[in-house]
Amino acid sequence: MRIALDAARDAALAGEVPVGAVVVRAGAVIAVAANAPRALRDPTAHAEILAIRAAAQVLQADRLGNCDLWVTLEPCAMCAGAIAHARLARLFYGAADAKGGAVEHGVRFFGQPTCHHRPEVFGGIGEREASALLRDFFAARR
Secondary structure, eight states: OHHHHHHHHHHHHTTSOOOEEEEEETTEEEEEEEOOHHHHTOTTOOHHHHHHHHHHHHHTOSOOTTEEEEEEEOOOHHHHHHHHHHTOSEEEEEEOOTTTOSSSSTTOGGGSTTOSOOOEEEEOTTHHHHHHHHHHHHHHTO
């Protein structure tokens, strides 16, 4: 989670919402990404999506079943869908997102009967630091 938090800090410095993501396989970091929708002018450039895409390229695979995703914020519905399609084994996330999250909030994507893959989910990892990054980022913009 430390690497994901560092990526989130980088996102904040770039004026992006501070979210970072890391794909890990067998204890080795495969891909690291930070939110970049503004920089890439791409509304789908969430940290999770970018990390999944990078890991798929590194591994030359469309399925990442033997990989874990670490992300600083509870994934949204789009990212939860990508996690399911990538067949990631485990999801570790920091801060809960009551407004936009789709894992333990909102649509609860992985609990839907139409969800074809459900990773193991572990929330609250590094929650205090991840929440503080987000809180400070938005407080500076108000």
